[in-house]
Amino acid sequence: MSTPIIRPIEKKDNQEIAEVIRTVLIEHGVPKVGTAYADKALDCMYETYDKERAIYMVVEEDGRLIGGAGIAQLDNYDGNVCELQKMYYLAEARGRGIGSQMMQQCLEKAKKFGFEKCYLETMPYMKAAQKLYERVGFSYIDGPMGDTGHFSCPVHMLKDL
Structure with a gap:
């Protein structure tokens, strides 16, 4: 196994990162x-994040994608708040510190x-992810901010930058 590479998404990555x-x-x-599964953006991630103050990063290992995460303005929210979006990793990428590196970037x-x-926003049973979020300074908040359309995600967290 080679060392994983974290890099900005490219147009050619769209189908693979959606999968x-x-x-x-x-x-x-x-x-x-009511979750990221239904997002239209999943099939055009490069285009979705190809705008000001947004980026989606992918993790590539041995020529294939094993995960990714992005940052963009929080949808339907007036404040200067971004959202950590679509941070997902295949099983083979977990527990190796890749998520921590990606989070820092x-x-x-x-x-x-x-x-x-x-x-x-996340799911209650995604405990490993929540531990990572807490480690970098995210705190639980009582309800959603903005309107992401992810009404099936009941866990909300916020961090001062």
């Missing part, structure tokens, strides 16, 4: 409605883009 994300969501039994980008806070 990675859907594979992880199905593995975790995430509802297909995303949060650095968010600061560089000038955001004041970073928000995220």
